[in-house]
Amino acid sequence: MDPHPSSQAAGPGDPPRGGGARDPWGDAGPEHGPDARHDATGPRAAGPSALAQKLREARASYAFSLAAVLLLLLAAHRAGVPFLDPMPHGVLVDLGAYDYARVRDHGEWWRFFTTLFVSRMAIDALIYAWIFLGLGPAIERSLGTVRFTVLYLAAGAGGVALGELLAPNLRGPQYAQMFSADTLVAVYAVLGGAIGLVVGKSGKLSAAVTDPGARGAAFWLAIWVIARYSFTKVLDPTSLGAAGLGAVIGAALAFGRRRPVPGIVALALALALVAGAIALAAQGRVLRDGELVDRGRPAGGAPRGPG
Numbered sequence: 001m002d003p004h005p006s007s008q009a010a011g012p013g014d015p016p017r018g019g020g021a022r023d024p025w026g027d028a029g030p031e032h033g034p035d036a037r038h039d040a041t042g043p044r045a046a047g048p049s050a051l052a053q054k055l056r057e058a059r060a061s062y063a064f065s066l067a068a069v070l071l072l073l074l075a076a077h078r079a080g081v082p083f084l085d086p087m088p089h090g091v092l093v094d095l096g097a098y099d100y101a102r103v104r105d106h107g108e109w110w111r112f113f114t115t116l117f118v119s120r121m122a123i124d125a126l127i128y129a130w131i132f133l134g135l136g137p138a139i140e141r142s143l144g145t146v147r148f149t150v151l152y153l154a155a156g157a158g159g160v161a162l163g164e165l166l167a168p169n170l171r172g173p174q175y176a177q178m179f180s181a182d183t184l185v186a187v188y189a190v191l192g193g194a195i196g197l198v199v200g201k202s203g204k205l206s207a208a209v210t211d212p213g214a215r216g217a218a219f220w221l222a223i224w225v226i227a228r229y230s231f232t233k234v235l236d237p238t239s240l241g242a243a244g245l246g247a248v249i250g251a252a253l254a255f256g257r258r259r260p261v262p263g264i265v266a267l268a269l270a271l272a273l274v275a276g277a278i279a280l281a282a283q284g285r286v287l288r289d290g291e292l293v294d295r296g297r298p299a300g301g302a303p304r305g306p307g
Contacts, residue, residue, distance in 0.1 A: 058137030060145045064152065065133055067117045068183050071095050072125050075118075086121045098160055098181040100168065104284045104295075112157040112278050116186040128183040131220065136190055138213075139197055139250070147253045150271075155189035155249050158274035159242025164281035166237040168295060181238060188224070188239040191217045192246025199247075200254025200263075245274065 055062065075087040075095055093099045096114030103111055119125040140148035160181040163170065194217035198207050208214040221243055228236060248270045256263020286295040 054137075057141045057145075059140075060149050060152070061133065061136035061140050064117065064136070064186075065129055068119055068125055068128055071117055072119045072122065084122045087119075092118050092120065100164065103282050107282070109278060109282045112160050112181075112281075113153050115160060115181045116153065116156040116183060116189075119183045120180055124182055124184055128187055131187050132183075132190060135194055135217070139190065139193055142197060142201075143250075143253055150267075151193045151246060151249050151253060152186060152189060154271055154274050155193060155242050155246035156186040158245040158277055159185050159189060159238050159240075161274070161277035161281040162241030162245075163236065163238030165277060165285065165287050165292075166241075167234075168286055170234065170236060170238070185238055185242045188221070189242040189246040191221050192243035193250035196247035196250030196252075197254045200251035200256075201258075203255065203258070245270065 072087070073083070075091050076083045076085075078094070079088050079091045081087065089097070089099075093102065095118055096111060097118040098111045098115035099108075102108045119128060136148070136152075139151070143151065163181065195208050195214045198211045198214040199205055201207075208218070225235070225240070228234075228239075249267065252263055252266035252270055254263075256267060280292065284295040285292045287293075
């Protein structure tokens with residue numbers, strides 16, 4: 001099984017062809033993708049310009065990955081620990097990692113987003129690069145940079161917020177190596193987005209079954225969920241939420257290119273859900289027995305009670 005679902009088929013990675021209008025979301029349309037290699041005089045020769053074109057088409061994917069690597073190197077330098085060791089939580093928080101106490105008591109809601117670029121250890125960064133760099137550029141070339149950035153940030157931050165609302169106890173020390181809000185949450189968001197993109201482009205749920213790229217993304221989602229559950233006997237709402245939101249947002253963004261009004265409405269509803277989850281989690285709310293209750297003030301940086 002190819003670890004990079006997008007490399008198996010043109011599905012998620014192919015931009016729509018035809019039409020000459022510039023896309024206001026940031027995708028210039030037919031000059032992207034395979035058609036960009038041709039002009040009025042015939043096929044363009046491969047060379048530095050072709051490489052530059054590919055880099056421009058996936059600039060967010062490469063920039064996000066570079067940011068994750070640089071932040072991990074900076075964390076290791078500040079902590080004075082080997083690069084392969086887990087980084088101290090305090091150092092990661094200083095670099096933008098999610099921390100309930102900082103969000104609840106200091107209003108640092110932006111951590112729901114910045115934490116998506118922070119890895120706890122080198123293995124997390126390697127997994128992130130392995131999956132994300134194999135998949136992210138193809139999705140970005142298909143959606144455009146702005147749409148892709150919306151997918152990455154909204155689905156990832158929404159997943160972190162859902163994890164805080166549904167199971168904040170999974171942030172405790174006993175689960176620190178398995179359930180953390182970091183770059184791996186973004187991987188789940190983009191894997192879900194790959195599936196949603198295929199559905200949104202075709203308008204058919206069945207396309208997610210027949211498209212090799214979507215099947216590859218679903219395969220890796222299933223592998224990770226099963227592996228985590230086998231170790232912990234817990235289903236992580238952070239990663240599952242990020243994947244689900246990624247699928248919905250990816251479908252809405254892709255569908256909006258064919259049917260703008262329904263696509264915008266679907267996207268607006270998904271983003272409203274994300275914003276609501278972030279607002280509730282930032283206020284210290286948690287869902288218990290079907291009701292939203294106050295989670296409690298953090299004591300020594302940790303939440304009170306079972307939540």
